[in-house]
Amino acid sequence: MPELPEVETTRLGLLPLEGQTVASVEIRFPTLRWPIPSHLPDTLADQQLQNIQRRAKYLLFQFKHGVLLLHLGMSGRLCLLDDQYPPEKHDHFDLVFSNGHVMRLRDPRRFGAVLWLDNDEVGKHTLLANLGPEPLSDDFDAAYLFGQLQRKKKAIKTAIMDSQLVVGVGNIYAAESLFRARTHPEQPANTLSKAQCQRLVETIKQTLTEALAAGGSSLRDFFGADGNPGYFQQTYYVYGRTGEPCRECGELIRCIRLGQRSTFFCAQCQPR
DNA sequence: CTGTAGACCTGGAGGC
């Protein structure tokens, strides 16, 4: 269930692992999106985890000689266990630390990824090299967005979900941010006014920040056998609310397909 | 270069 707020919440929940030493690596099912490198147990044994960072929806576990890169895909979840619980069906990967802590990856759909990057290839790797700015950074502002949109004729929702434009805006938050900005998801990207870009940048930052705050309230769950971040409980304006009344105007929320993804909006609040 | 469709994979929900 990972959009950017959950990935960041996951990262915060894993911070107790910083400074700890890897005792062993368990690869139970190596066939994720790409194969989990079979050398990981040798590469990581007795290595100290220096820090855990995030770029877009990737988690980067920094070790002395390189980075363990992890993506949660559509259904991935990381749990921090304080003991060796028996693995279940979709628990594909464990990082076991010398103090007994276990970081476990569960990913039923196996769209996730676990990769290794040597230090000299971290910035150049194709998965990381072409990413746009972080949405909560100052680099993502109205001038930047307006400039980027000038050559794009596709729908604004599709545009803001492109990680080369800006990272971390997934299907839920694209819909929610566009509603808050009162912008129709199908509006051609190059027709947004500067004022619309300003509002959209603000609502993207606002929506993600609120979701992050909601997810952050459930960090204690990460030490249970089952991680359960709480941001999903927040109330959405449009996402998943087809046929229900708009919280602002009462108009019924509609659902269309855009770029093969369900797209929710209020035709009254988000006119063309 | 831009844009779109297909691909990867499992499980849950709903219809019959």
Place this chain on the structure above:
DNA sequence: TGCCTCCAGGTCTACA
């Protein structure tokens, strides 16, 4: 209960 279809929070890759 069983079978079928559709849908799901991502994003890389191929091709027009």
